[in-house]
Amino acid sequence: DGGITQSPKYLFRKEGQNVTLSCEQNLNHDAMYWYRQDPGQGLRLIYYSQIVNDFQKGDIAEGYSVSREKKESFPLTVTSAQKNPTAFYLCASSGPSRGQFFGPGTRLTVL
Amino acid sequence: QKEVEQNSGPLSVPEGAIASLNCTYSDRGSQSFFWYRQYSGKSPELIMFIYSNGDKEDGRFTAQLNKASQYVSLLIRDSQPSDSATYLCAVSSWDSNYQLIWGAGTKLIIKP
Numbered sequence: 001d002g003g004i005t006q007s008p009k010y011l012f013r014k015e016g017q018n019v020t021l022s023c024e025q026n027l028n029h030d031a032m033y034w035y036r037q038d039p040g041q042g043l044r045l046i047y048y049s050q051i052v053n054d055f056q057k058g059d060i061a062e063g064y065s066v067s068r069e070k071k072e073s074f075p076l077t078v079t080s081a082q083k084n085p086t087a088f089y090l091c092a093s094s095g096p097s098r099g100q101f102f103g104p105g106t107r108l109t110v111l
Numbered sequence: 112q113k114e115v116e117q118n119s120g121p122l123s124v125p126e127g128a129i130a131s132l133n134c135t136y137s138d139r140g141s142q143s144f145f146w147y148r149q150y151s152g153k154s155p156e157l158i159m160f161i162y163s164n165g166d167k168e169d170g171r172f173t174a175q176l177n178k179a180s181q182y183v184s185l186l187i188r189d190s191q192p193s194d195s196a197t198y199l200c201a202v203s204s205w206d207s208n209y210q211l212i213w214g215a216g217t218k219l220i221i222k223p
Contacts, residue, residue, distance in 0.1 A: 041215065042199065042213050042214060042215035042216055043155075043199070043213045045210070048210065050208070090154055090155070094209075097160070098143050098203055098209050099143075099145050099157050099160050100145075100157070100201075100211060101157060102154040102155050102156070103154060104153070104154050105153070105154045
């Protein structure tokens with residue numbers, strides 16, 4: 001089955017700790033995205049990548065980092081510089097139709 | 112600043128009635144329009160997309176696009192309790208590299 005997987009489903013971070021969220025897709029999509037969603041709010045773009053080894057900052061990139069070494073994978077690191085990281089993190093990919101398809105999400109909580 | 116506006120709701124509709132969700136956008140160059148459904152605690156799911164003026168129907172869902180007035184709407188016929196969710200509108204254009212500009216979503220409640 002083609003799709004997007006994210007892991008872990010739930011993640012807990014201690015103060016000063018970096019954590020990495022995984023995103024893998026087997027849809028053969030070139031573009032991949034990371035969004036953050038806070039309770040009752042819309043989606044805010046963190047980073048996106050349209051091709052391997054290239055990525056661009058979105059609207060709220062501060063405190064986050066990404067890599068795109070493989071077409072299938074686009075991991076997101078939440079660094080200690082991100083002061084309010086508790087949120088629902090969504091990874092998406094898109095192909096020629098330009099519609100984005102989402103993984104199940106990772107819920108990050110700061111302890 | 113390109114914007115997509117939606118009424119946050121909640122919009123309450125009786126079961127079996129037509130639910131009408133609206134979205135307006137600021138960028139006249141917008142070319143692609145998407146509706147997503149998001150259940151509480153879950154990720155968004157693409158349910159409809161439309162590129163041309165007019166109506167596009169898929170089962171109980173109809174997307175309507177009016178580029179002159181810069182709005183796109185989603186009609187849900189014969190509403191079911193399972194349609195209760197937040198509906199997100201998203202818009203893209205070539206000059207934004209086809210990045211999606213998102214509305215904040217409308218919460219829809221279907222009352223049995």
